Amino acid sequence: MSEINYTHGKIPGEESGIELKHSLCDICSPGMHCGLDVLVKDGKIVKIEGTEGFPINNGKLCTKGASNRQYVYREDRIKTPLKRVGERGEGKFEPISWDEALKTISENLLKVKKEYGADKVAFYSGYSKYYRFMLRRLASVFGTQNYGTESSSCMTSGLMAWLVASGSAMSMNMPNSELIIGWGANGYHSRYPMVRNMQKNMEHGMKVITVDPRITPASQRLADLHLRPHLGTDGALALAIAHVLIENDWVDKEYIDKYVHGFKEYAEYVKQFTPEKGQELTGVPAEDIVKAAELIHSCKGICIPESSTLGHHRNGMQNYRALMSLLIITGNVDVKGGQLPVIHSFMERACGFETYEEEFMEERYPEDAPKAIGADRFPLWYYLRKDMQANALADNVLNEDENSVRALVGFGMNYRMFTSDHRYLEMFKKLDFFADVDLFLTDTAKYADIVLPACTSLERETFMPYNGGKVWYTKKAIEPLGEAKSDPEIISLLAQYMDLDDDLLKAGYKECVRHCLRDLPVSIEEMQASEEPLQLPFIKPYVFGSSLEKGLHTPTGKLELYSEIIAAHPEWGLDPLPTYVPPYNPDSEKYPFRLCAGARIPNALHSRLHDVPWERSLLPEPSVEMSLEDADRLGIELGDDVEIVTDVGALSFKAIPTATVMEGDVFIYHGYREKDINSILNGQNLDPYSGFPAYRSAYCNIRRIS
Ligand SMILES: Nc1nc2c(c(=O)[nH]1)N[C@H]1C(S)=C(S)[C@@H](COP(=O)(O)OP(=O)(O)OC[C@H]3O[C@@H](n4cnc5c(=O)[nH]c(N)nc54)[C@H](O)[C@@H]3O)O[C@H]1N2
Numbered sequence: 162m163s164e165i166n167y168t169h170g171k172i173p174g175e176e177s178g179i180e181l182k183h184s185l186c187d188i189c190s191p192g193m194h195c196g197l198d199v200l201v202k203d204g205k206i207v208k209i210e211g212t213e214g215f216p217i218n219n220g221k222l223c224t225k226g227a228s229n230r231q232y233v234y235r236e237d238r239i240k241t242p243l244k245r246v247g248e249r250g251e252g253k254f255e256p257i258s259w260d261e262a263l264k265t266i267s268e269n270l271l272k273v274k275k276e277y278g279a280d281k282v283a284f285y286s287g288y289s290k291y292y293r294f295m296l297r298r299l300a301s302v303f304g305t306q307n308y309g310t311e312s313s314s315c316m317t318s319g320l321m322a323w324l325v326a327s328g329s330a331m332s333m334n335m336p337n338s339e340l341i342i343g344w345g346a347n348g349y350h351s352r353y354p355m356v357r358n359m360q361k362n363m364e365h366g367m368k369v370i371t372v373d374p375r376i377t378p379a380s381q382r383l384a385d386l387h388l389r390p391h392l393g394t395d396g397a398l399a400l401a402i403a404h405v406l407i408e409n410d411w412v413d414k415e416y417i418d419k420y421v422h423g424f425k426e427y428a429e430y431v432k433q434f435t436p437e438k439g440q441e442l443t444g445v446p447a448e449d450i451v452k453a454a455e456l457i458h459s460c461k462g463i464c465i466p467e468s469s470t471l472g473h474h475r476n477g478m479q480n481y482r483a484l485m486s487l488l489i490i491t492g493n494v495d496v497k498g499g500q501l502p503v504i505h506s507f508m509e510r511a512c513g514f515e516t517y518e519e520e521f522m523e524e525r526y527p528e529d530a531p532k533a534i535g536a537d538r539f540p541l542w543y544y545l546r547k548d549m550q551a552n553a554l555a556d557n558v559l560n561e562d563e564n565s566v567r568a569l570v571g572f573g574m575n576y577r578m579f580t581s582d583h584r585y586l587e588m589f590k591k592l593d594f595f596a597d598v599d600l601f602l603t604d605t606a607k608y609a610d611i612v613l614p615a616c617t618s619l620e621r622e623t624f625m626p627y628n629g630g631k632v633w634y635t636k637k638a639i640e641p642l643g644e645a646k647s648d649p650e651i652i653s654l655l656a657q658y659m660d661l662d663d664d665l666l667k668a669g670y671k672e673c674v675r676h677c678l679r680d681l682p683v684s685i686e687e688m689q690a691s692e693e694p695l696q697l698p699f700i701k702p703y704v705f706g707s708s709l710e711k712g713l714h715t716p717t718g719k720l721e722l723y724s725e726i727i728a729a730h731p732e733w734g735l736d737p738l739p740t741y742v743p744p745y746n747p748d749s750e751k752y753p754f755r756l757c758a759g760a761r762i763p764n765a766l767h768s769r770l771h772d773v774p775w776e777r778s779l780l781p782e783p784s785v786e787m788s789l790e791d792a793d794r795l796g797i798e799l800g801d802d803v804e805i806v807t808d809v810g811a812l813s814f815k816a817i818p819t820a821t822v823m824e825g826d827v828f829i830y831h832g833y834r835e836k837d838i839n840s841i842l843n844g845q846n847l848d849p850y851s852g853f854p855a856y857r858s859a860y861c862n863i864r865r866i867s
Pocket residue numbers: 286287288289311314315316469473572573574575577578579598599600601603615616617618648758759760766767768769831832838839856
C-alpha cells in the first residue's frame with residue numbers, strides 16, 4: 162500500500178483534533194467517483210479536498226465535488242424514518258422507529274403481493290447505482306419483473322444500439338486513436354476525465370470532430386472540425402457522411418466482407434442521403450459533411466464517446482445506430498484505437514475484470530412472472546433489458562386496470578426527471594402504498610407513506626472498481642447523520658423483514674459484494690485496509706480483433722448494420738436498418754424554436770445541487786440560453802423574463818442571449834424545483850425503440866414578459 166501525500170491544505174497538528182479520512186464523491190456517475198480527502202473534527206467534516214494521486218481526479222475536484230460538505234449537511238437531510246401524517250404531497254410527517262417503518266413497508270408489500278400478485282409491486286432506483294445489484298435481486302426474489310431505474314433515460318439508449326449491432330457494450334480505445342468524434346460531447350461540463358485524456362492525446366496528433374449545435378468549451382478547445390446539426394438530426398448527418406464514404410469507396414471492404422452483416426441493404430438506404438440532402442435535414446453545410454468524411458477516411462483508429470444526449474430524441478436510438486455504423490463500415494470496431502467490446506465488471510462499469518455481479522442479479526429473475534411494465538410498448542427495450550421502462554410507469558398506474566401497479570418502493574426517486582411529470586404526482590396519489598428512500602425530504606418523498614433516510618458515500622462503506630483493474634472498498638469518513646442507513650443495508654433489512662427466501666441478501670452488502678468478487682485475488686478486507694484503490698495483478702491487455710474472430714453475440718455473429726433481432730420481430734413495427742425520422746414538432750408555426758432541455762451545466766447534477774448554496778450561487782436563476790439574433794429580433798436582453806410555451810404548458814425563465822447558441826435553438830437546464838422544464842415537455846413523445854423521452858428535441862415558442 163503506498164502512502165497518499167496530502168499536499169493541498171495543511172493538516173493542522175495532532176492537538177487540533179483534526180483527522181484525515183479518505184473517501185469517495187458519488188455525486189456524479191460511477192466512472193467519475195473522485196477520491197476525497199475529508200478533514201474531520203469531532204465527527205464533523207470541516208474541509209474536503211481532492212486526493213492527490215487518485216486514479217480519476219489526482220488531487221482535483223470539480224465545483225460539485227468541492228461542495229460535498231454542504232451537500233452532506235443540506236438542511237433538508239432526513240435523519241429518521243418518517244411516517245406521513247398529512248395528505249400526499251403536503252409534507253407533513255412524524256418520525257418513527259426503523260422497526261415500525263420496516264414493518265409497515267413489509268406488511269404493505271406483502272399485502273399487495275397476496276391480494277393482487279407480486280407484479281403489482283414495483284421497485285425503482287434514481288440516479289444512484291451502487292446498490293442496484295441488490296435492489297434488482299430484491300425485486301426478483303420478491304417475484305416481480307417490475308424493477309426499473311433512471312437508466313430508462315440515461316446512457317442505455319446508446320448501449321441498446323451497440324447491443325443490437327454487436328451484442329456487447331463498447332468503449333473507446335482512446336490512447337491509440339487518431340480521431341475522436343465527440344458526438345454530442347462536451348466533457349468540460351459533464352465528463353472531466355475524458356477531456357483531460359483527449360487533450361493529452363491531441364499532443365500526440367489525435368484529431369477531433371465535435372458534433373454539437375452549440376459552441377462549447379469542447380468545440381473551442383478540441384475540435385479540428387465542428388459540425389452544428391439541428392437538435393435530434395444526428396442520424397441524418399451520420400447517414401450523409403456514410404453516403405460520401407460509400408460513394409468514394411472509402412469503406413473497409415475486406416473488413417465488411419468478413420465481419421459485417423447487412424452492408425448491401427444499408428448502402429442502398431444511404432443512397433438518398435446525399436450531402437445536399439444532409440444539409441437540408443440537419444443544417445450542416447454539405448461541404449462540411451464532405452470534410453468530415455475526408456477526415457474519417459484519413460484516420461485509422463476512430464472512436465466515439467458514449468453519450469446520453471443522442472438518446473434523448475424520438476429517433477434517438479436509431480440516430481445512435483447511424484453514427485456507430487460509420488465506425489462499422491470503416492473497420493473501426495474491435496481494432497486498435499477504435500471501439501472495443503467491454504466486460505462489465507460492476508455497476509455497468511467496464512474495469513477490465515470479471516465479477517459475478519450479473520449472475521447475482523439474474524439468477525433469481527422471475528422468468529414466469531408477468532412481463533415488466535413497458536414490455537408491450539417498448540418491446541426492444543424489454544428484449545434487451547428484461548426490466549421496467551420507467552417512462553411507462555405513470556401510464557400503467559393511471560390506467561387503473563388489472564395490470565396497474567399498486568405499491569412502489571423508490572430509492573432516490575425524483576419525479577422531475579420524467580417528461581409531463583405531473584403524471585407521476587397523480588400516480589403517487591393513486592398508489593395503495595408508496596415508500597421512498599432518500600437523503601433529503603424531496604418533493605417526491607413528500608408523496609410517500611413512509612420515507613427512509615439514506616446516507617451519502619462519506620457515511621458508508623462502498624465497493625468501487627476503476628478502469629484498468631483497480632478496486633477499492635471504502636471506510637466511513639463520518640458516522641451516518643442521525644439514524645440514516647446505507648441503501649444496501651435498507652435492502653437487506655427489507656429482505657429480512659419480509660423473510661424472503663434469500664440468505665445472501667439477508668446477509669448484507671459486504672457479503673453480497675464478497676460473493677460477486679469471489680474470484681478476485683484480493684479480499685474485501687485487503688481493499689478496505691488500503692487508503693487508495695488497489696491494482697489487481699492479473700489484468701491482461703485485450704487482444705484487438707479477438708471478439709470479431711470468435712464471433713459476436715448477435716444472431717449472425719457479425720456486426721449487424723441490418724439487425725436480425727429486429728427483423729425477426731415484424732410485430733414490433735421497428736426498422737432493422739438505422740433509419741432516420743426527424744424530431745416531432747406538433748405544430749411548426751406555433752412552436753418555431755428547437756428546445757434542448759438538459760445539456761449539462763457544471764454546477765448541478767439533475768435535481769441534486771440546486772439546493773446547495775455554493776452551487777446555486779454560480780447560476781442563481783433558472784435560465785434559458787438563446788441566440789443573439791433571436792434575442793435581438795424579439796427585443797430580449799440579458800436577465801429579461803421570457804416565457805417558454807410548448808404544446809403542454811408554459812414557464813418563465815431568465816434570458817441569457819449568447820453567441821454560443823444557433824438561431825432558432827434554446828437551451829434550458831432541468832431539475833429545478835421552481836422552474837421544472839420537464840413539466841412542460843410532452844410525456845408521450847418517446848422513442849419507440851428505447852422508450853426514451855425527447856428531452857433534447859422538443860419545440861416551443863418564446864416571448865418576453867418583462
Ligand atoms: N429534461 C431532462 N430531464 C432529464 C435529463 C435531461 O437531460 N433533461 N436527463 C435524464 C438522465 S440522463 C438522468 S440520469 C436522470 C437523472 O435522474 P434522477 O434520478 O433525477 O437524478 P438525481 O436528481 O441526481 O437523483 C435522484 C434522487 O436521488 C437522491 N439520492 C442521491 N444519493 C442517494 C443515495 O445514495 N441513496 C438514495 N436512496 N438516494 C440518493 C437525490 O437526493 C435525488 O432525490 O434524469 C433524466 N431527466
